[in-house]
Amino acid sequence: MANKSTIIPLLINGEDITHSSTLEVISPATGEACWSAVSATSEDAVQAVETAQAAFPAWSKTKPSTRSAILLKAADILETNVAKYAGYMMTEMGADIGSAQFFVLPLAIAMCRDIAGRIASVCGSVPVVAKEGQSAMVWKEPYGVCLGIVAWNAPYVFGIRSAATAIATGNTTVIKSSEMTPRCYYALAQVFKEAGLPDGVFNVISCRPQDAPLVVNTMIAHPAVKKVNFTGSAATGRIIARTCGENLKPILMELGGKNSAIVFEDADLDKAAGECVAGAFLNAGQICMGTDRIVAHSSIASALIEKIKSQLAAFAKQADTLPNVVSVASKTRLATLVSEALANGAQLVAGSPTPSSTPQASFIPTILANVKDNSKIYHEEAFGPLVSISTFETEDEAIAFTNATPYGLHAAVFTKDLRRGLAVAKRLEVGAVHINSMTVHDEPALPMGGVKGSGWGRFNADEGMKEFLVSKAVTWDD
Structure with a gap:
């Protein structure tokens, strides 16, 4: 599957973006380059965020049935072509076929279908307020542009829980992929495009490690980015959390464990x-x-x-x-x-x-x-x-x-x-x-996340959906 002449582009506004700055992706099994990927600049990062912002007003107004249909179609495409997508993961990160084709991808597909099934159940509430003659509602609304910074070791799972959950709840997203597995994340974005997702809703960029601080900080600081989620090491998580704090951006983090x-x-x-x-x-x-x-x-x-x-x-x-x-x-x-x-x-x-x-x-x-x-x-x-x-x-x-x-x-x-x-x-x-079962257990029905140095917030299930929604209280006189 490896082809040194292949260049994995960025995907911004539904279009492949290429330029001269690239990074080699080294296959662990051979020690040789399997392909190259375009390395995003800070200008590319701004373009991706502003594209997602432009797509947000229309996407946030789509009906739950429209979003569900796209996610279900994406899951079907992944399932039909599971060997191809597993091959990308096996080549880029050296995964064995059991882990790639029979663990990571099936879990990602199940997550996508589970998220699709939860979209119609997103709703607010009608609390009883204290004042006589007054009523209230609490709405659940999307944040806007959600930035996902994702790891390499289970790319399809991390891509689905970051991007698909954002999309399902009416947000648009930019995924900053790991430089180790750029093809997996680009392929996932292409799956959603094929499934009918409008251009600009799901954007993917990758970059060289030495460029990552500038690229990521540029996106976090951008006013259009309203929520960040990060999966990766605790050391990197601390840096990203510090930047989010400086910019007053809420962040969902799933970090490492001992x-x-x-x-x-x-x-x-x-x-x-x-x-x-x-x-x-x-x-x-x-x-x-x-x-x-x-x-x-x-x-x-x-x-x-x-x-x-x-x-x-x-x-x-x-x-x-x-x-x-x-x-x-x-x-x-x-x-x-x-x-x-x-x-x-x-x-x-x-x-x-x-x-x-x-x-x-x-x-x-x-x-x-x-x-x-x-x-x-x-x-x-x-x-x-x-x-x-x-x-x-x-x-x-x-x-x-x-x-x-x-x-x-x-x-x-x-x-x-x-x-x-x-x-x-x-x-x-x-x-x-x-x-009486192993520590490795992640499935759509269970909230996923840790405490202490393993992060905060939860992916998956109802709690995971709520991470991508903000509450708005509305009152009125009867």
Whole structure:
């Protein structure tokens, strides 16, 4: 599928925009350029925002049935051509076919259909006010232009929940795509164009990393941008949130996580082992909800480790190649985390003591035990096929360990006692807890987001729709 001569344009007002400034997109599997993408300037960014602003008055007046029909058509197009769109993701970010074609795209399609089904239910309220002879209504209205700044690791999911939710609620949008996956986001915008979305409602730009601060800050500061949403790292999220604060722009943020899976002594160890392996290594571990830490009761830790090793071996046999992380730089970072942890006394349960020896951006799935708190991996999000195992003696100890992180996205609890699972879930400082299933769980019916350093606000479901709507109170004398 790779073609070095292909140039991925910007999409502004329904038109492909190209110019001489481009960036190479490197395929992790080959280490070579798969295609290039146009790198937006600040002038391009302003044009995209002003195009979205011009399209807003007409789009905001469309009927729910019109919006629903377009979203449903877009979902059908994605589903019909799922192998093609998965191919873009596999080429750009090195994803395996299971993650791209059978996880990310089906989830994105389901989200698109779910959002389409919620459009007609958006409504205000008629509260009873205190004053006699007076009445009131509360309207739900679109913000206007919504800026979405999106990550590379699940492009179709992030594109749908950012752009499709904005469109569904009567907003227009500009998506600033990741430079790692510009073709995926451009393709998604083209899907909506093919589905009948009017020009200017959905615009996509990408740019070189060194140009991103100027391009993004220009859009956030633009008066037409009324709401921002960001999916990405906590470090970048802090910068964007600071800029939004300076410009008094509301922002929805879903950031990273240091997600723990707690395995109690009464857990089904076969179930726990399978879910922990899937949670740690799906999409090469490059999922914000991925399992970073397995926390096992000391009485079953040895048995669990053996079952995890067995599950990992079975997982590896199903794959033709080693998993790829998104870049050689990411691989180098992961290898450094492993080397440092081993030097500080951690034990290698599975993987290689020299993980950088594999070709290109491939990385051997790695499990560490007894990681010391002076190692970076103890504190930092791994975001790769790397997980650590530690033990606990008491429930309080397991909860304290899980909460002792700046993040608060997802957690898992494995126990046969549902009451215990629910009680523990209540005490965990995270946005979601999954009892007897892996930390990776995102679906249209459930709000998605975190607490603490994992962001604020929620995508998905009714809460996700409300993030893109503003309330207006109206009163009158009877």
